Structures are given as C-alpha cells and as structure tokens.
Amino acid sequence: MDIVHTVAELRARLKKEACIGFVPTMGSLHPGHLELMRIARDQVDKIAGANGCIVVSIFVNRLQFGPNEDFGKYPRTLADDCEKCRAAGVDVVFAPDESEMYPEPQTYVVEPLEIQHILEGAVRPGHYRGVATVVLKLFNMVQPHVAVFGKKDYQQCRVLDNMVRQLNLPVEMLLAETVRADDGLALSSRNGYLTATERAEAPQLNAALREIVVELRSGNRDYMALEAKAQATLSVRGWRPDYITIRRQLDLLPPIVGDRALVVLAAARIGATRLIDNLEVSL
Numbered sequence: 570m571d572i573v574h575t576v577a578e579l580r581a582r583l584k585k586e587a588c589i590g591f592v593p594t595m596g597s598l599h600p601g602h603l604e605l606m607r608i609a610r611d612q613v614d615k616i617a618g619a620n621g622c623i624v625v626s627i628f629v630n631r632l633q634f635g636p637n638e639d640f641g642k643y644p645r646t647l648a649d650d651c652e653k654c655r656a657a658g659v660d661v662v663f664a665p666d667e668s669e670m671y672p673e674p675q676t677y678v679v680e681p682l683e684i685q686h687i688l689e690g691a692v693r694p695g696h697y698r699g700v701a702t703v704v705l706k707l708f709n710m711v712q713p714h715v716a717v718f719g720k721k722d723y724q725q726c727r728v729l730d731n732m733v734r735q736l737n738l739p740v741e742m743l744l745a746e747t748v749r750a751d752d753g754l755a756l757s758s759r760n761g762y763l764t765a766t767e768r769a770e771a772p773q774l775n776a777a778l779r780e781i782v783v784e785l786r787s788g789n790r791d792y793m794a795l796e797a798k799a800q801a802t803l804s805v806r807g808w809r810p811d812y813i814t815i816r817r818q819l820d821l822l823p824p825i826v827g828d829r830a831l832v833v834l835a836a837a838r839i840g841a842t843r844l845i846d847n848l849e850v851s852l
C-alpha cells in the first residue's frame with residue numbers, strides 16, 4: 570500500500586490505473602468505513618478483474634465544520650488508519666494536509682441550493698457546501714470510476730448523488746447500508762466522544778426510529794404525531810433532539826399522499842455529543 574500526501578504524488582501513482590474505486594473519509598476509521606472499502610473493491614473487481622485500485626482519502630475538512638463545531642477535537646489517527654487500510658487491502662491512502670487541499674482561499678465552491686438548507690443543513694449552515702466542494706475537489710484529484718459513501722449520512726448521500734448527476738461527473742456512486750453495533754447504534758467516529766453512560770443510552774436514538782417505522786408499516790400516516798412522540802420520548806430520557814422527521818427518500822421533503830419510499834431521520838444530542846441516524850422504509 571502506498572501513502573501519498575500531495576496531489577502530484579497521487580496523480581503519478583494513479584496514472585496507469587485502469588479502474589479506481591474511491592472511499593473519501595475524514596479518518597478515525599471504524600468497521601463502517603471498512604465495509605465501504607469492501608464494496609469499492611467488489612465493484613472494481615467486477616469492472617476490471619484483478620486490475621482495480623482502491624484509494625482511500627483521509628482529510629478532516631475544515632470547510633464543512635461550523636465555527637462552534639468539533640473540528641479541533643475531531644480524532645486524527647493517521648498511523649492507525651493506515652494500518653486498517655493496509656489490512657483491508659487498500660492500494661493507496663491519500664492524506665493531504667490543509668495547505669495541499671486548500672493552497673489558497675477556496676473562493677469557488679459547490680452550492681447545493683435548497684437541500685443544503687434543510688435538516689442537517691438548517692442546524693449546520695454551510696456544512697453541505699463544504700462537503701460538496703471538498704468531494705468535487707477529491708474527485709478531480711483521484712478521478713475515480715466508482716465512489717462509495719455510507720447511508721448513515723443520508724442527506725450527504727443525496728447531496729453528492731445529485732451533484733454527480735447534475736454536474737455530469739463520470740463517477741458511479743454506490744451508497745452503502747449503515748453498519749451498526751449489536752445494540753443498533755450506527756457506527757460513527759463521533760461515538761468515541763460518548764461517556765460509558767451515554768454509550769449505554771445511545772441506541773435509544775435508533776430505537777425511536779424503529780418505533781416510527783413499525784407505526785408506518787402498520788398504516789399510521791399521522792407523521793407529525795409520530796415525530797412529536799419520538800421527540801418527547803427522547804427528551805424525557807435526557808436527549809436534546811434537533812429533529813426527528815419523516816421525509817421522502819427522493820428529495821428529503823415532507824411526504825405527500827401516495828409517497829411510499831420514505832426515510833425517518835434524526836439528529837439529537839446526548840451530553841456533549843451530537844448523533845445522527847436514519848432508517849429507510851418502503852411502504
């Protein structure tokens with residue numbers, strides 16, 4: 570496995586690769602990321618046989634963090650991450666520093682318009698501009714045939730999938746199911762912030778989503794009441810929900826009569842940690 574830090578090194582390394590599968594990350598890798606790498610490998614193997622090349626980028630992107638968010642304390646574990654990538658059969662780790670990624674102020678950005686202002690975007694203004702901009706830059710640097718993202722960041726998947734389609738980027742997007750701990754907690758680098766007591770409570774976020782899904786499957790369409798009940802249940806347990814909401818999978822807008830492909834999304838704080846989760850439901 571090669572570890573490269575500059576765009577020039579990356580381009581030289583990838584020049585002769587026939588098929589590139591790409592997993593962009595911010596590091597602090599967990600089994601959810603390893604699953605994305607496995608999916609990337611499967612797909613490039615299908616396209617190019619044994620000639621596929623898997624690239625993982627590791628870069629904590631300041632542009633997608635708000636001024637009061639956890640950019641400073643976000644875990645940076647490059648040596649450990651590289652070991653995990655090596656064990657997962659990754660071919661190239663691209664770990665640029667900030668001056669390589671942003672050698673000058675980034676005055677050209679990707680604005681995802683409406684979708685960047687709802688849900689996560691309403692709570693984290695500018696977040697999806699930062700995500701879309703860095704992913705477009707990474708795509709231009711790596712020039713992958715296939716890119717894999719996890720559905721745990723559901724709105725991010727929508728934003729990036731739309732970007733690829735609307736800007737005609739030559740990348741096949743694969744969206745992977747969320748990997749969970751046995752108790753249902755979605756794996757996330759931010760789970761490491763949880764105290765033992767908070768970790769024991771954390772699966773309740775997923776439990777609240779599952780309860781809504783059961784109700785939807787049994788025919789309940791009173792979306793507002795379902796959302797309010799879940800918010801109240803979590804609040805009583807000490808959570809501070811930002812939102813728990815039932816949306817259309819297509820555009821994350823509130824469902825209208827007849828919509829059958831839905832997703833229940835939640836973001837809530839437990840202690841100092843903000844967790845997100847979602848469940849798709851097809852009725």
Ligand code: PAF
Nearest residue numbers: 593594595630700703722
């Ligand atoms: O999902 C993430 O880890 C990040 O948002 C991404 C896609 C690597 C962009 O910084």
